[in-house]
């Protein structure tokens with residue numbers, strides 16, 4: 001590989017008190033790649049995303065994004081570098097409209113300082129129009145036109161998930177972190193999601209690092225998959241290889257073939 | 268209901284969303300412009316008082332209603348502004364400069380009080396602000412050489428570059444102008460990235476950060492702006508009262524301010540002014556109604572506080588969205604007259620969000 005990876009995670013470990021949530025995990029995400037983390041509940045997948053978006057602090061390890069070491073940065077700083085994310089339990093601004101939520105996605109691209117905002121100078125007005133134009137592009141991209149002026153608190157779950165994705169896209173990120181984007185979606189919505197993920201990669205040129213349980217979606221959109229269990233590395237490779245990896249099968253089924261662990265991951 | 272066809276993005280950016288706004292607010296401004304000449308002096312002084320508390324309420328609304336940070340020591344910032352104004356006026360500073368200095372010093376104190384907000388939230392933050400308010404009050408009491416301590420301090424007349432005036436009409440127009448300007452300023456903030464960052468922090472700190480909002484900066488900013496408006500209100504009330512003492516800026520005053528935003532309706536600019544109006548008018552109404560009550564009740568000591576307390580409890584119980592919420596219901600009822608349904612505007616009660624990670 002001649003070009004360096006967009007994101008590289010080296011020997012990442014995280015401990016919460018006595019629990020080791022992530023233990024010595026390393027991987028790279030390349031430009032325009034869809035990279036997926038899989039693993040049973042509690043494997044540490046969300047924790048990896050939380051470290052990359054700097055919500056949690058790692059115990060050991062190093063993360064580089066596009067040449068910057070981000071392990072000492074704050075969440076708002078990595079957002080400024082172009083890392084956007086969604087949350088496993090949707091974290092939208094509940095009392096605001098879809099439009100207002102998406103405009104907050106333009107925060108890292110804002111213009112003007114406090115005083116200019118206080119007087120709403122012509123340049124601020126111009127910047128607001130530009131922000132709105134960008135937001136409208138995203139609304140169009142994800143078909144959110146009907147919901148533009150509705151308040152989040154009244155929207156169905158599936159739409160909220162799309163709004164959260166839209167808000168992340170408004171950052172115009174270079175890396176998108178998605179935490180279980182298909183959970184709670186019906187098959188039709190999941191199908192839309194698969195198309196959008198392809199478009200985000202192909203048309204917008206954004207790399208995606210996602211956590212996902214739906215294996216058919218994973219196989220359909222991912223370039224590479226990393227499987228984890230109890231915070232530890234299990235396997236890394238193409239979706240088809242990882243699916244049949246003995247360690248992965250054991251992680252999901254357990255040594256005693258306890259099928260109940262699998263229930264949540266079956267379609 | 269009014270359906271607005273949107274044909275340009277500017278319609279969402281403009282302050283006046285449709286012609287109705289222009290008409291009704293124009294009417295309100297016109298009425299307020301002639302009020303001192305039409306109303307008895309006492310009534311226009313009540314309006315002046317309402318505008319002053321409206322400004323302070325606006326500041327606290329920005330902090331609590333829009334940024335989600337609660338302060339139960341906000342009267343301390345009024346105190347800082349009032350004493351600063353008193354001292355500088357005594358030294359012969361022209362009114363606009365003294366006012367600006369009062370705002371700046373309150374803002375500075377506000378930024379310092381905001382520091383705990385970077386670490387704690389909710390009740391703990393509220394207690395930190397309360398503790399700070401006690402400190403400010405104590406400083407005012409102890410610093411007798413400047414503030415006159417518990418004996419209080421007389422505040423000079425407004426000095427407009429040599430022209431001194433104690434005219435209530437001039438003062439009315441000064442307060443009116445400042446109310447309009449501060450309201451426009453706050454509305455501008457709210458429709459710009461700064462205001463959106465405030466609201467983001469209120470609704471979800473985790474995702475605000477992940478959207479690139481620097482929590483420390485915006486929380487400090489919100490405290491500073493909020494405190495500067497309280498300082499402005501304090502400075503104006505110093506001129507209004509002509510004599511200030513430390514206990515005017517104590518815990519009772521702080522709670523009154525909190526009531527303005529709670530009763531007015533958290534998260535609404537209208538609410539700040541409805542709340543201020545309520546705070547100023549309720550004691551008047553109670554005092555007036557005393558004469559019509561049987562003497563056994565009407566002459567009871569403490570009737571005022573009890574009634575006031577009851578009205579408050581009723582509000583908190585039955586109208587959690589505040590006067591603004593009631594106002595929206597009434598307005599919608601008129602617009603929809605035959606079609607209005609009872610639960611049309613029902614929405615979730617707003618509780619402060621608990622701390623929660625992903």
Ligand SMILES: Nc1ncnc2c1ncn2[C@@H]1O[C@H](COP(=O)(O)OP(=O)(O)OP(=O)(O)O)[C@@H](O)[C@H]1O
Pocket residue numbers: 016019020021039040041042043044045046047048088624
């Ligand atoms: N803030 C925290 N404090 C303490 N322990 C935590 C914290 N966050 C996560 N953990 C623990 O770390 C481990 C990994 O959690 P994580 O949320 O990363 O799992 P996950 O792979 O995302 O699982 P799921 O599929 O259920 O979302 C779990 O044992 C969890 O209890």
Ligand SMILES: [Mg+2]
Pocket residue numbers: 045046047088179211
């Ligand atoms: Mg998870």
